Amino acid sequence: MTGRRRQGFLFIRDILHVVLAIAIIVMVVFAFLAPDKYAIFFPLVFLLFSINCLLDAIKYFKNEEHNKYSFIRAIVMSILFLFMLLMSTIGFLNL
Template sequence: MTGRRKQGFILFRDVMHVILAIVIIVMVVFAFLSPNKYAIFFPLIFLLFSVSCLLDAIKYFKNEEHLKYSFIKATIMFILFLFMLLMSTIGFLNI
C-alpha cells in the first residue's frame, strides 16, 4: 500500500470513529431519556458500535509493523464485531 493510500485510510478511519462516537452518544442520551419513544435506538447503538469494532479490527489486521499482539487484538475486535452485530439483529427482531 502506498503512503498516500495508507494516510487516506487512516484519515477515513479516524473521521468515522469521531462521527460514530458522536452519533452513539446522542442516541444513548435520547434512548435513556425516553426509552419507549426511542426504542429503535437500542439496536442501532449496537449496530454502530459493531461498525466501530470492525474499523478497529481492520486497523489491527493492516498493521504493517507486526506488533507482538496485533493479530490477537484484531481477532478479539472481530469477535466483538460479530457479537455486537448479533445483538443488533436480535434487537431489530424484537422491536
C-alpha cells in the same frame, strides 16, 4: 502513492470513529431519556458499535509492525464485531 493511500484511509477511519462516537452518544442519551419513544435507538447503538469494532479490527489487521499482540487484538475485535452484530440483529427482530 501507497503512502498517500494509506494516509487517506487512516484519515477516513479516524473521521468515521469520531462520527460514530458522536452518533452513539447522542442515541444513548435520547434512548435513556425517553425509552418508549426512541426504542429503535437501542439496536442502532449496537449496530454502530459493531461497525466501530470492525474499523478497529481492520486497523489491527493492517498493522505493518506485525507484532504478536496486534493479531490477537484483531481477532478479539472481530469476535466483538460479530457479537455486537448479533445483538443488533436480535434487537431489530424484537422491535
